[in-house]
Amino acid sequence: MNIKDIMIGRINIPLKQAFKTAITTINEVDEVVIKIITDNEKVGIGSAVPSAQITGDSEKSIIDAINLIKDKIIGMNIDNLEEIMSTIDNTISGNTSAKAALDMAVYDLFAQKYNIPLYKLFGGSKKSIVTDITINLGTPEEMVREAMQAINNGFKHLKVKVGTDPIMDFKRVKSIKQVARKGINIRVDADQEWTPKSAVKIITKFEDAGLDIEFVEQPVKAWDIEGLKFVTDNVRTDILADEAVHSSRDALKIMQMRAADLINIKLMKCGGFHNALKICNIAETMGVKCMMSCMAESKIGVTAAANLAMGKKNIVNTNLDMIMNFESDPVVGGVEFEENIITASDIPGLGIINITGWEEII
Structure with missing residues (x-):
């Protein structure tokens, strides 16, 4: 099974309501979707979402990077997985979203060839997982309403977006905690918007108020590893x-410094399964648990992330709720959602059958 061609296209998915964080507001998902075609007419699917503020990737840069790498891997045999991944990684620096799309599609084909769903290829730890749901940044009243709706829909883990102002952030979290019944877990995501000192102050305030926060995600700037360690060292x-x-180098450095207690893996950040597996394996070796998350992306990327989370025992938390906010889902096949439960398909590979509205980019 050799790679014969790579087709590049896009899909657009409107959201039911805006996705709001401290750093961005998104009203629709625009995604680059590729199809790798083999000489026996098998098709592997991969996707890349532009996220300039996180990965530095735009739609144009994703397309340009895929076209550059494309010429290097056409003709390669799917069985030569290690060489394909090395070529994807080393042809161009950065451009992790483009690399993730190619990586995803290659693994899809590899699993199809051996007639196995991806979650089993990755270890088959479980066939279903529980996702949390994101509570958009807003006024405390707006966030309480959204949290109560999520709880009534069966969600037991709420990821609460904060980061605009520590005083208001405390009020947001406290208000949600006050209305959440017993057994509802609150996770807080500051999206890099606190300073190390303000993070310690507000997290300590959460602790003193008995809010029992499960964990706090990325309280300080991504580059500030020393600041991240300061926070980790000074809160419970x-x-x-x-x-x-x-x-994987970032993950190893953070774990060696004991700068965080948990590691969040996103395929768009690390460049796909091949590198995500390295992060997961390093974390397991170091005794650190992982979370699997996604960007604002379609069910293609969510299916990929979910299959990895289902495969690996060391991935214990997931944040893969994005498609619940879609006006409609253009992806036929893939994982299935029932409230907060995500279940894998037993169709080989990603299990994606069709993508409606896919338009080729010439």
Whole structure:
């Protein structure tokens, strides 16, 4: 099974409501979707979402990078997985979203060839996982309403977006905690918007108020590893490193410094499964648990992330709720959602059958 061609296209998915964080507001998902075609007419699917503020990738840069790498891997045999991944990684620096799309599609084909769903290829630890749901940044009243709706829909883990102002952030979290019934877990995501000192101050305030926060995600700037360690060292609440981790080297440095308690893996940040597996394996070796998350992306990327989370025992938390906010889902096949439960398909590979509205980019 040799790579014969790579087709590049895009899809657009409107959201039911705006996705709001401290650094961005998104009303729709625009995604680059590729199809790798083999000489026996098998098709592997991969996707890349532009996220300039996190990965530095735009739609144009993703397309340009895929076209550059494309010429290097056409003709390669899918069985030569290591060489394909090395070529994808080393043809161009950075451009992790483009690399993730290619990596995803190659693994899809590899699993199809051997007639196995990806979650089993990655270890088959479980066939279903529980996702949390993101509570958009807003007024405390708006966030409470959204949190109650999520709880009524069966969600037991709420990821609460904060980061605009520590005083208001405390009020947001406290208001949600006050209405959440017993057994509802609150996670807080500051999206890099606190300073180390203000992070320690507000997290300590959460602790003193007995809010029992499960963990706080990326409280400080991604580059500030010393600041991240300062926070981790000075609070009792677990700290999750997200934007600070783009590569296995980043993850290893953070774990060696004990700068965070948990590691968040995103395929768009690290460049796909091949590098995500390295991060997961290093974390397991170091006794650090992982979370699997996604960007604002379609069910293609969510299916990929979910399959990895299902495969690996060391991935214990997931944040893969994005498609619940879609006006409609253009992806046929892939994982299935029932409230907060995500279940894998037993179709080989990603299990994606069709993508409606896919338009080729010439």
